[in-house]
Amino acid sequence: MSKDPLNILLVVGDYYRHIADELIAGASEVIKAYGSNFDIVRAPGVLEIPAIIAAAERSGHKPTGRNFDGYVALGCVIRGETSHYVHVCTESARAIMDMTVQGLAIGNGILTVENEAQALARASRTQKNKGKEAAVAAITVIEIKKRLDKGGV
Numbered sequence: 167m168s169k170d171p172l173n174i175l176l177v178v179g180d181y182y183r184h185i186a187d188e189l190i191a192g193a194s195e196v197i198k199a200y201g202s203n204f205d206i207v208r209a210p211g212v213l214e215i216p217a218i219i220a221a222a223e224r225s226g227h228k229p230t231g232r233n234f235d236g237y238v239a240l241g242c243v244i245r246g247e248t249s250h251y252v253h254v255c256t257e258s259a260r261a262i263m264d265m266t267v268q269g270l271a272i273g274n275g276i277l278t279v280e281n282e283a284q285a286l287a288r289a290s291r292t293q294k295n296k297g298k299e300a301a302v303a304a305i306t307v308i309e310i311k312k313r314l315d316k317g318g319v
Contacts (some may be wrong), residue, residue, distance in 0.1 A: 179241025
């Protein structure tokens with residue numbers, strides 16, 4: 167655990183709000199337990215998440231006045247009757263991966279599922295708790311990057 171609290175931005179695709187809220191609850195529990203701070207920005211859907219993360223980086227982390235150590239991307243895409251599902255899943259994941267390779271610490275908690283039952287099971291804090299997993303991933307990467315920046319491993 168870091169001696170200084172981390173500042174993390176949760177960027178949440180809100181298309182399925184009830185699922186997003188459960189993902190937020192799981193992620194925020196982990197971040198609070200770690201003794202860190204977080205802010206939440208809600209996007210209309212998961213395709214907008216990478217753009218918001220990039221805007222937060224470019225804007226100098228306004229309006230909060232905080233420098234974010236990392237990000238947690240949360241949301242859900244449920245397969246429908248068209249190929250739109252594939253494009254949303256692929257492009258959001260690609261954009262997030264591009265930003266992580268460029269140096270951002272992002273925990274990806276975007277669910278890509280076949281139906282709402284799968285989404286609820288993965289979002290639930292009493293079941294798979296993917297919000298928690300994404301927050302743990304972001305915190306872990308932030309801490310590793312800090313060690314590497316100081317010449318450690």
